[in-house]
Amino acid sequence: MRYLAIGDGLCAGIGASFLSPGFTQRHARMMEEILRERVYVTSIARSTYRSSDIYELLEETRVKDAIKDSGIIVLSAGHQDYIDAVNRFKENNNETEFFQLLKTCKSSIDDIVQKIKDMKSAQNDKYMLVILGLHNPYHDDETKEKWIKNFNRYMEFLGRKPPVYALNLHSLFKGNEEKWCTRDLLYPNNEGHRELARKIHEIGYTEIQEEAPANH
Numbered sequence: 001m002r003y004l005a006i007g008d009g010l011c012a013g014i015g016a017s018f019l020s021p022g023f024t025q026r027h028a029r030m031m032e033e034i035l036r037e038r039v040y041v042t043s044i045a046r047s048t049y050r051s052s053d054i055y056e057l058l059e060e061t062r063v064k065d066a067i068k069d070s071g072i073i074v075l076s077a078g079h080q081d082y083i084d085a086v087n088r089f090k091e092n093n094n095e096t097e098f099f100q101l102l103k104t105c106k107s108s109i110d111d112i113v114q115k116i117k118d119m120k121s122a123q124n125d126k127y128m129l130v131i132l133g134l135h136n137p138y139h140d141d142e143t144k145e146k147w148i149k150n151f152n153r154y155m156e157f158l159g160r161k162p163p164v165y166a167l168n169l170h171s172l173f174k175g176n177e178e179k180w181c182t183r184d185l186l187y188p189n190n191e192g193h194r195e196l197a198r199k200i201h202e203i204g205y206t207e208i209q210e211e212a213p214a215n216h
């Protein structure tokens with residue numbers, strides 16, 4: 001089974017300490033227990049990628065091949081868009097622009113998800129796609145909190161129907177930031193990556209598990 005982690009710093013494992021695996025490797029090991037087969041992880045992710053950059057990646061042959069070959073795809077997008085929007089908002093305090101950037105980001109992610117679905121349905125694949133939402137490093141600010149909540153709600157809308165799923169990181173991390181996030185609160189730490197792997201694992205593997213032994 002091939003596992004593709006595509007996106008920004010979250011899929012790149014940022015926040016996990018040196019030599020400690022990010023959530024993708026942890027999750028892959030959990031999958032192996034259930035599926036009784038090796039799970040090979042490919043990561044096409046960078047902390048600098050905005051959602052529009054990730055969409056452009058989908059035109060590359062190596063990325064198309066990775067999508068076509070993978071039984072599970074995990075997408076993280078929007079973190080850098082959010083940081084950019086926050087920095088702009090600090091400069092100009094323009095709330096209209098702040099939420100316009102949210103709209104643009106959601107539109108890019110919508111396009112990414114649709115393109116992946118189209119590629120997979122074209123070859124009639126059994127697969128699952130997990131979209132990761134965002135947690136909020138600035139939860140003491142009501143306007144920023146609203147951006148994040150709106151973003152996560154939209155990810156849940158995109159993941160409302162299998163084989164596409166969404167994980168609301170805002171509700172997962174809220175109240176646990178000190179324990180599960182890096183000191184600057186921007187990314188999950190080791191414990192946060194572990195928790196993230198557990199939460200994705202809890203979604204299950206119905207779409208890709210049909211011939212695997214039942215999990216008792």
